[in-house]
Amino acid sequence: MLQQTRNTECFQVDRLQAAAFDYFLRYSDAETGLVADTSLADAPSSVAATGFGLSCYPVGVERCWIGRGEAASRVLTTLRFLQQCRQGSDARATGYRGFYYHFLHMKTGERVWQSELSTIDTALLVAGVLTAAAYFAGEDATETEIRMLSEELYARVDWRWALGRGETLTMGWRPPGRFLKYRWQGYSEALLLYILALGAPQHAIGPEHYRAFTAAYDWTAVDGAPHLRAGPLFIHLFPQAWIDLRGLRDPPMRDKATDYFENTCRAIDLQRQYAENNPRGFAGYDRDGWGLSACDGPKGRQRLVDGRWQRMLGYAARGAPGGPDDGTLIPWAPGACLPFDADASRSALAALENRYPDLLCEGRFPGGFNPSLPGAGPEGWVDDRVVALDQGLIVMMIENARNGFVWQLTRGIPAIRRGLERADFRGGWLATRGTA
Numbered sequence: 001m002l003q004q005t006r007n008t009e010c011f012q013v014d015r016l017q018a019a020a021f022d023y024f025l026r027y028s029d030a031e032t033g034l035v036a037d038t039s040l041a042d043a044p045s046s047v048a049a050t051g052f053g054l055s056c057y058p059v060g061v062e063r064c065w066i067g068r069g070e071a072a073s074r075v076l077t078t079l080r081f082l083q084q085c086r087q088g089s090d091a092r093a094t095g096y097r098g099f100y101y102h103f104l105h106m107k108t109g110e111r112v113w114q115s116e117l118s119t120i121d122t123a124l125l126v127a128g129v130l131t132a133a134a135y136f137a138g139e140d141a142t143e144t145e146i147r148m149l150s151e152e153l154y155a156r157v158d159w160r161w162a163l164g165r166g167e168t169l170t171m172g173w174r175p176p177g178r179f180l181k182y183r184w185q186g187y188s189e190a191l192l193l194y195i196l197a198l199g200a201p202q203h204a205i206g207p208e209h210y211r212a213f214t215a216a217y218d219w220t221a222v223d224g225a226p227h228l229r230a231g232p233l234f235i236h237l238f239p240q241a242w243i244d245l246r247g248l249r250d251p252p253m254r255d256k257a258t259d260y261f262e263n264t265c266r267a268i269d270l271q272r273q274y275a276e277n278n279p280r281g282f283a284g285y286d287r288d289g290w291g292l293s294a295c296d297g298p299k300g301r302q303r304l305v306d307g308r309w310q311r312m313l314g315y316a317a318r319g320a321p322g323g324p325d326d327g328t329l330i331p332w333a334p335g336a337c338l339p340f341d342a343d344a345s346r347s348a349l350a351a352l353e354n355r356y357p358d359l360l361c362e363g364r365f366p367g368g369f370n371p372s373l374p375g376a377g378p379e380g381w382v383d384d385r386v387v388a389l390d391q392g393l394i395v396m397m398i399e400n401a402r403n404g405f406v407w408q409l410t411r412g413i414p415a416i417r418r419g420l421e422r423a424d425f426r427g428g429w430l431a432t433r434g435t436a
Contacts, residue, residue, distance in 0.1 A: 013349070016335060017398045019363030020391040021060050024053040027388065029106045033078025036106060038367070039386040044112045047100040048121040051128030052392025054078060055242065055406065058135035059399045072142045075132045079149040082129075085109040091175045098157030098203075099173070100125060116172035116180060119162050123193035127242045129153055130416070134409045151201070154415065159197035159205050167212040169193060169205070186216035187228050191260070192239035199419025210423045214252045222270065226256040228263050231319020233271065233293040234389075236264040237336050241396045243416060244407035247428030254426070265340045271333075272344060274320035281306070282327035283380070284371035288351035291333030292318040292325060295368035298381045304372045305380070312370075327372035328381075331356075331365040336393040338401035361386055365394070 027036040027043075034045035035053040057075055060066040085094035086109075094109040095101060099122045102115035133150035136143040164170040164179040169190065172180045184190035194213055197205045218229045230236060239245070245260040253259050275290035283305060299314040304327070313326045334348035352359060356379045359369060367383040367390060375381055399405045410416050411429055420430060 013335070013338075013398060015363060016349075016365075017395055018063070018065055019360075020335075020394040021056055021063070021065055023364060023386060023388060023391040024056050024060075025066070028053060028074070031077070032081045032106065032109055033074060034081070034104060034106050034109065035388055037103065037388055039361075040384070043106075043385075044103040045106050045109075046103055046121060046388065047118070048102075048124040049388030049392070050078060051121075051125035052241075052389060052396070054125075054128030055131040056392055056395045057132060058409065059395050059405060061135075062399075062405060069142075072136050072138075072146065075136060076142055076146055076149075079129065079132075079146060079153065081109065082125075082153055083149050089175055089177065093175075095122075096173070096175075097161050098122075098153070099162065102172070114174075116174055118172045119169055119184070120171070120190055120193050122157065123190075123196050124238070126154055126157065126196055127192060127410075130413050131242065131406065131409055134413050154200060155202045157200065158203045159200055160203050162197075163205060163209065168209060169197065169213075185213060186218060187214075187230050187235070189235050189238040192242065195239075195243065195416065195419035195423060197419070198422040199415035199417070201415065204422075207422050207424065211251075214250065217252055219256065222266050225266065226258055227266050227270075228252075228256075228260075229322075230267065231292065231322050232317045233267065233291065233319075233330070233333055233337070234393075236260075236267050237393060237397070240264065240339075241336075241393055241400070242406060242410050243420075244400075244404065244411065244429060248420065248425045248430060249427050250423050250425045259428075261340070268337050268341050268344060271320045280325060280327070281308075282325075282372045284329065284355070284378075285327075288348045289329065289355075290320075290348060291330040292320045293330045293333065294318070295328065295330050295387075296383055296385065297326060297328035297368055298370055298373060302373060305374055306372075310372070326370070328368050328370040330368050330390070331359055332390040332394055335365075336390075336397045339397055342401060364391060 035049040036043045037046035037049050057071040061068045061071045087095045089096055092110050099117045101111040102118040102121050103112045105112050129150050133147045136146045162169050168183040168185045170179045171182045194210050220227050249259050271290045275285040276287045278285040294317040296315045298312040301311050304310050316324055334345040338345045358377050359379050364386045367385050367387040369379050369382045371380040373381040396406050400407055
């Protein structure tokens with residue numbers, strides 16, 4: 001159940017959230033407004049990280065970590081750059097057909113790492129653009145231009161082209177002209193992508209494509225209740241950082257008499273049960289030591305602190321139950337799960353504080369850690385990066401747990417309502433015409 005009181009304040013949650021917000025001040029470029037994917041020196045921007053940053057600026061204003069004028073100026077810098085940077089089908093452009101490449105050079109905005117033109121990462125960027133525009137609703141020239149640019153950026157994304165003549169949205173495209181092999185089909189973070197593509201003012205896809213997306217859902221039973229499978233936590237969390245899905249049901253959820261919020265609560269409990277059972281005997285796993293998701297990790301065959309050998313996965317979408325799992329945990333999970341199970345999150349945050357006193361880096365959680373491996377302390381292996389997406393989730397989800405702030409903003413975005421309604425969501429806040 002959503003917690004809206006100060007009882008979310010454990011493990012110095014205010015300070016944790018403030019430090020996470022500060023990431024977007026420290027690791028953004030003053031000229032382009034792009035946000036670095038990680039804290040590593042010379043890391044490129046990811047457009048998803050920039051989308052999270054745009055969504056976090058309103059939280060920062062409300063929490064008095066940044067002035068409204070400065071935040072609005074940062075947002076405008078970013079939107080102007082996104083609107084003016086070159087769109088083209090060649091390999092050095094910033095984007096094409098309104099979409100953006102996954103990774104961009106922080107200073108120039110040019111594509112780096114031969115990355116794909118990413119549909120999901122563009123959706124996360126667009127969600128940030130719309131959220132910022134919903135907040136900066138003033139009459140002055142800066143906030144007026146923010147809203148104008150937001151409309152232009154959203155309108156030029158050619159969602160129909162991204163179908164690649166298929167029933168479901170493709171995962172992306174590479175120059176000079178090849179769609180990626182895989183499509184967004186079955187439950188994933190692309191739930192947000194489909195809602196934005198359905199609600200778009202131009203180039204919107206039809207409801208039949210959402211039905212094709214959900215047709216591949218993989219259901220199981222958990223304690224007699226239907227559960228939509230997805231092992232990594234980020235799949236459940238990304239769409240709900242922006243959209244309040246409590247009580248909202250699309251046709252698959254109505255058929256199973258559940259909703260995505262309840263499904264996420266079950267996913268958290270499944271992770272806690274898995275960690276408590278600890279079938280592979282990893283260090284640090286118990287009812288308060290949990291959190292499996294996509295993250296970087298140690299690589300190769302390594303010896304654990306208990307003497308066993310374990311194949312380490314490097315970067316992987318870890319999940320539970322069902323794996324994969326190599327003992328690497330994501331410490332940001334409890335903070336990001338506060339809106340769904342506040343008691344479990346508070347208990348896990350307290351355990352992190354007590355067990356791993358040197359885990360934080362400048363007040364921020366690293367991308368992951370593995371206490372089953374030897375290290376300088378009980379933390380074991382610790383990622384040397386802080387990851388922008390993790391910090392964005394912490395900022396937004398703590399605020400949603402506190403007062404539903406981001407959810408309130410996105411309820412007032414007509415495109416969000418339109419996308420949900422075209423996907424045939426019913427109930428919850430959609431049952432009222434207001435935004436409260």
